[in-house]
Amino acid sequence: MKKLLIGNEAVARGLYEGGIKVVSSYPGTPSTEITEFLSKYDDIHSEWAPNEKVAAEVAFGASLAGARSVCAMKHVGLNVAADPLFTLSYTGVTGGLVICVADDPAMHSSQNEQDSRHYAIAAKVPMLEPADSEECYRFAKDAFELSEKFDTPVLLRMCTRIAHSQSVVDTGERKEAPVKPYVKNGEKYIMMPAFAKKRHPIVEARTEAITEFAESCPYNKIEWGGKDIGIITSGSCYQYVKEALGDTVSVLKLGIVNPLPRKLILDFASKVRRVIVIEELDGIIETHCRTLGIEAEGKSLFTPIGEYSQKTVSEIILGKSPEKPTLNESVPARPPMMCAGCPHRGMFYALSKNKITVLGDIGCYTLGAQAPLCALDSTLCMGASVSGLHGFNLVDGGKSRTACVIGDSTFMHSGMTGLVNISYNATNSTVIILDNSITGMTGHQQNPTTGYNIKGDPAAKVDLEALCHAIGINHVRVVDPYNIEECEKAVLEETEIAEPSVIISRRPCVLLKYVKTQSPVTVDNGKCRGCRKCMTLGCPAISFKNKKAVIDHTLCVGCDVCKQLCHFGAIESEERK
Ligand SMILES: Cc1ncc(C[n+]2csc(CCOP(=O)(O)OP(=O)(O)O)c2C)c(N)n1
Known part of the structure; x- marks a missing residue:
């Protein structure tokens, strides 16, 4: 079908x-x-x-x-x-x-x-x-x-x-x-x-x-066209080559990219005047051609960085832009950002305000690195925040206030072993598990802490508090990241004590279907002094117009975090107006 x-x-x-x-x-x-x-x-x-x-x-x-x-x-x-x-x-x-x-x-x-x-x-x-x-x-x-x-x-x-x-x-x-x-x-x-x-x-x-x-094998095939240039390619680059060059060139399309054939490539190369390898990232096929004694061109023409397109291929091989229409280059950029009401935001505000050195990890919360929060000091790979924090503290020896942040899924993936190391090799490290009850970054997959399996059926649920205790951490406390004061208190106290600690910052991702949002908050123009305090949260629902804060009701979920920041009581919940 x-x-x-x-x-x-x-x-x-x-x-x-x-x-x-x-x-x-x-x-x-x-x-x-x-x-x-x-x-x-x-x-x-x-x-x-x-x-x-x-x-x-x-x-x-x-x-x-x-x-x-x-x-x-x-x-x-x-x-x-x-x-x-x-x-x-x-x-x-x-x-x-x-x-x-x-x-x-x-x-x-x-x-x-x-x-x-x-x-x-x-x-x-x-x-x-x-x-x-x-x-x-x-x-x-x-x-x-x-x-x-x-x-x-x-x-x-x-x-x-x-x-x-x-x-x-x-x-x-x-x-x-x-x-x-x-x-x-x-x-x-x-x-x-x-x-x-x-x-x-x-x-x-x-x-x-x-x-x-x-x-x-049927996965490698030659499509004969003009014999002046013979292109060797695979995957997405094959599509760019066909669109940009059609049958003006001959193409050896490889479907098995390891191991690479020898006779087939030598035979193809012998029948064209010039061999060009078009492959994104590294020059692997090109190197193979060269070991076969073929004077193939590749990375001397095409960059090892980023993606190509039919435009790249056309410009480099033909020296001109493609005749077929290409995507309008002026499509507005849409950089990722933490959603309005994201439960990670409150904890990042607390960390940033108190100038904590924070080793970060990979997930939606990596966005805490962006302005205005600028709450992260590093991001390497999954799990590295926890093990990295231990290493940092070994050298820093308590001179700075430090912590690390890691999501629930990432903690299950490779954060647990780092925590075992912190406990076993004893540094005064504070690990903050940002538990939003889902694997958010990749589009809401279940994980061992959520209590559901891939089909959405109920499953065994890892008890994070019990797990941390079992690992040997005595100080384990749970906070609500919508409560800024609670977050700050926990961060300041736990980074102060002379033993390892875990803060579980727990609130489900606001985009989960079962999460009930609140009515949006509104700015009372009379009370707003334009101090921009609320802007320091980096919430996409808050903007500034005519020197006053404005809250976009289509985005605001009524998390109230901005309300807690406003010294002038200018942010009010809708129903209380
Ligand atoms: C080794 C590796 N596997 C998978 C990924 C893709 N990935 C990035 S973040 C992430 C998990 C994020 O979930 P969580 O830690 O719960 O944080 P959240 O996004 O929900 O805040 C995954 C699977 C990756 N970057 N590296």
Whole structure:
């Protein structure tokens, strides 16, 4: 049946039809919807794991038990799952195992721009890269076969443009893949040195076999056009090349980006005058061409930074802008900002006002770094706020008032172990868990602290207070971030004491459906002195006109935080007017 699908939905459909039995993932833009779409199928098991390493290991266990399994993550998630990945390459699989990884060139929603293809090379596993939704569907479906045929996990590389763009997919029916019977096989699955040494040559031989497969497989294809320029490309860049250059050039489109074919590339290169590799991020295909002795051009023309477009390709190859219309460049920028009524804001105000040095983490609350709050001093990767704070305090030795902030999902992901270290190695660190009862940043996924699973069914709920106590923290207190005085008091007291402490700043995300908002607040123009105190919150509902504060009723949710700041009683709740 023909359907218009975004790349991630097409991947989910392909995996479903390919016989998936288990998917375990951790959310991360632009990969999240793969698992969200899979969770709609009731005949497979789907789950959010606390982090990508756990997810990959769940997929491994399910594969070991004979089922086709999947985990999906964003590019930085693969750093977290790298440990199982590298040895999974040695063990191989029983049931087919597919790891979907989504890169984010241009960092639309990421902290770096790493190129996941390096992982495929380093871990010596095959990587497929689709260029539209139809390929997302087909590659995902075939990936299980490939995984079982070559006894390897298979990486399916997505990128933001392919994951979130729509194109037509001709879907089919699910083909059940019976669970293979479990057979104990220590030499294959117990990777201690004696056995692992025997597996390594198998991995090398497998790479040779897949390279041979890549020479003539249907995923790599040549489209002949003008022979003056031969373009070698893959993924989204293929679309830019076709749109910008049509058949004025010949194109070798690679669908397997690791291992790369040799004969196919040499043959293609021998038939064109000039070889240009167009690949976003790093010059991986270009380097491969050069090791084959081909004088390929690539990064001398195209930047390793950010995304390309048909405009980039046209301007660099043809020296002119494309004839087809491009997006109007003057689309207004819409930078992310903390929502009106965001429960993180009150705590950030308290931290900023009291000039606390705050190690930050990754989530909606990273936006606390923006003016006017400017409440953060660092953001590195998930979990790093907690471990980093301990390191900072080891050196700072109490000279500054310090704390760290971490969301509930991020705390479950990789903050807990940092807290164990704080407790065990004893620094007077204050960890603030911003518990908004959801994984907010990636679009409201459940996590182990929310009490619901991926399907929205009730599930075991981690008791954060009890967990922190069990880790050895004696000072654990809960505050309401809509109460500024309470937040300030907690921050000042807990950063003062001579032992580790945890503040749980708890209030559900205001965008959750079950959260009841209050009537908006209004400024009494007579009382407003134009002091701009309310503006220091950075609430998007508050602006300034004619030297007075104005509150946008379409945005205000009546959290009352600004009201607490106004010394002149100029901000009033609607019903009290
Ligand atoms: C290793 C890794 N995995 C996934 C992500 C994507 N990601 C960014 S923040 C975040 C979780 C945010 O949830 P939470 O900590 O609860 O904070 P909130 O956004 O709700 O404030 C995720 C999954 C990431 N940046 N890095």
